[in-house]
Amino acid sequence: MPVPLTIAAVDALRAKTPGVLHTTHFNHAGSSLPSMATVEAMRVHLQKEAETGPMEAGVAARHQIEQARTLAARLLNAQPSEIAITTGNSSAWGGAFAALDAWHPGDRILVGRHEWGGNLATMRLAAERAGASIETIASDDTGAVDPLALEAMLDERVRLIALTWMPANGGLINPAAAIGQIARRHDIPYFVDAAQSVGQLPVDVAQVGCDVLTSVGRKALRGPRGTGLLYVRQDFLSRLTPSFVDTHSAPLDADGEPVLRNDAARLEPSELAPALRCGLANAIQEALDIGLDAIRSRVNEMAQTLRQELREIDGVVVLDQGREHSGLVSFNVAGHEAGALQRTLAEKGIAIGSNGVSYTPLDMKARSLDMIARASVSYLTTAAEVDRLIDCIRSLAR
Template sequence: MSDTLADEIVHLRAATPGCARVIHFNHAGASLPSQATLDAITTQLLREATLGPMEAGVEGARLQEEARQWAARLLGTDSAAIAFTSSGSAAWGMAFNALGSWQPGDRILVGRHEWGGNLACMTQAVQSGARLEVIPCDENGAVSVPALERMIDSRVRLIALTWLPANGGLINPAQAIGAVARRHGIAYFIDAGQALGQMPCDVQALGCDVLKGAARKFLRGPRGTALLYVRPGFMAQLRPAQLDVLSAPWDGHAFTPRADARRFETSEVSLALLAGLANALKEAAELGIERIHRRIQRLSQTLRQALGQINGLELRDLGLPGQQSGLIAFTLEGWDAFALKQRLAESGINLGANGTAYTPLDMQARDLPAIARIAVSYLNTEEEIDTLLNALRALANEGHQTSTSTSSP
C-alpha cells in the first residue's frame, strides 16, 4: 500500500455511505462510519433480536474483547490497560473522581486549551480548596514545558493536558510534558479525543497515567463509545466512585475491585456499539495510523495555505506552521461561525463551529467568542477541498457586501 493512501481512497469512500451524500469536514465532531462498521452493529442487534439479548451476549463479549485488543494495539499497551466507556467525558470524569478527595492547597496544572468538560469535572475539587492553575504558553501558543517545570512543587497532584485542542490546529508537546510528570512523580492525564485515529498515540512514549478519547471522531467509530487507558502501575491509586459486579466481582468473601482497567466498566453496555467499534479500530490499524497522519497533514496544509488567500478569512490556529493538526479554525468577516456552518450545510458541506464553552480558557484569552472549524480526514479529497474553498470564497464576498452595506450611511 502506498504511504499517501491515494491509491485506496476511491475504495475507502465507496465503502463509506456518507461520502456519497455529503462533503464532510466535521471529523473532529464525528466522522463517517464505514458500511462494515454499520454492518457489525446491526448484525449484533439482529443476534440479540433472534437469539435473545443475553444469549447473543456470548458473541458480543467476544467482539468486545476483540475491540480491546485492537485498542491496545493502537495505543501501544496491553489489553488489560483498556476500558470502554460511553464518552470521552465519562472516561475522564471517572478517572479524575477516582483520584480521591482533594485538600486545600492541592494544585492541578492545566494547559490553557483544556477541554471544557474536563474543567467542569474539576469544579468539585476546586470547591474543596484545590487550586486550578494554567500553565503559560510559549511563543507559538503551546503549553510551555519550561514554564511547567518552574511551577512544580510538592503540592501539585495532577497535570492535565488536552493534546490537540478542539478549537484549532495546535499540537501540544504531550511527550515532553510526560517526561516532566514522570520525573516528579505527578499524575498525568491526557485528553486525546482529537488525536485518536488522526496521529500515532503511543502511551509508553507519552508517559501518561491516564489517556482518553471518544471513538466517534477520527477513529470513525460509533457514537456512544470511547477508550480509556490507565497505566497498570497507576491502577492501584484509583478508587472508582461507582462499582458493580463486573468492576468489583464477588470473590467469595467480598466485592473486590478488579486489578485491570475494567474496574471502570459496568456490566451493562451496548455490545452492538462495541462490535462496531471493533471494526472501526481494525480498519484504522490495517490502514496504518502513520499513513493516515501523513495524508491528513498533507491535505490540511494545502487547505490552510489556500484559506489564507481568501479575503476576510482569518486563520485562528495556534502552533508552528507545518506542524499542526487536521483541525483548522477560522473566522470569516461578516459571518457568525454558527450561521456559516448552517449555510454550508444547506449546500451539503459539513464543518464545525465552537463557542467559548468548549475551550473557555483559551477562547477568553484570545477574545474569541466563536470559531468555525474544518476537520480533515484521510477520506477527504482534493476535489472536496476545491468545492469547500469555492463556497467560502462566495460567502466571503457575500459577507463583505453585507458589511459594506451595513456600514454605509
C-alpha cells in the first residue's frame, strides 16, 4: 500500500512551491507549478554558464545533466539506454514517427478516438503522401478505446497502433496495457502518448507493452517547459532511422561515415539546454521521492471530489468518460463559452484550461463538442482550492 500524502505533507510541498502563493492553479494538465528547488537547479547552472562559459559549464555538469535520463528510466521502469531527453512531447512523438520506415499505399494506422491533434496531423501528412489510411478504433460503452474492437480490425496491412493514454479533453484513462498485449501478440508497432500520464500515475513500460512512449516535463512532473521524454524499447530501436542526425545522434567514423547511436539518444537533440535538463532531473527526483502510488491516490481523491461537486451545480455538465479517471476534469457551464469562462476565472486568480476541436478532433466531433473547460488537479491541490473554484462556478452558473 502506498504511504498516503497527508495534509501536513501536502502543506510542506506547497511551502516549497512559490506559485501557490500567487494563483489557484487548476491547469496542471497544461503546465504545473515547479518547485523552488527545480527553479534553483536551473538557476545554478545558468549562473555557471555566465561565470565560466556555457560549453565549459556543460562539461563540468555532465553527470548532473545526465541524471535526467537515469531518473527517467527509473520512473518508467526502463533502461537509461532506452531514454532520450527531448524538447517536448510533440517533438518526441513526431521524431519517433518520422523515424519509421517509409509508408506505402494500403498501409493502415489504427488510432484511438482520443488521439492528440498534433499526432494526427503528423500521421495524416505522411498517410496522404503515401496513400496509407488512418482508421479509428471503436470505443466501448464508457467511451474508452475498446481492445476487442481493435483485435477485430487487425490484418497484415496494419503498421502502427497509436494511443493517447489520457486525453487532453477529459478525465478518461484508456486501457494502455490491454492494447499493448494485442500489439505485442501481433508484433505491430505501438506508440503511446503519455503526456498527461507520466508523473500522475505509475508507469511501467514493460507492463504497457509499448515500443515508443512519449511524455513532457511541464505537466504532472512539474518540470520545466521545453523538456520531454522519449522511451524506445531496445529491441525496437533498430527499426527507427532518424529523419535527421548530427554529431550527437550519429557521429562520423574514421571514414567520415555517420554511425547511428545504438541507444535512444539517436533520436535526441544535441542542443537541448543543459539548464532545462538540470531542472527536469530535479522534478523527476521529487516525483520519485514522493512516490507515484501516493501521487496517484492524492490526485484521484482531489479530482473525484471536484467532479462530484461540479455535478451538483445546476447548469454544469461534467463531460468525463471512462471507468477510471485522471486528474483532468472536463465540463461546460450553460451560458458560458469555455474560453470566456477561463478568462473570467483568470481575473479572479483561478487558472483553468479550455480546449477546442483541434486538440482532440476525433473525440470532440464524435461527441458534438466545440469547446470544453477543463480543471486539472495535482497532489498540491487542496480542499480549500476546490471549494474556491466551486464557489466561483456556482456563482457564474446562477
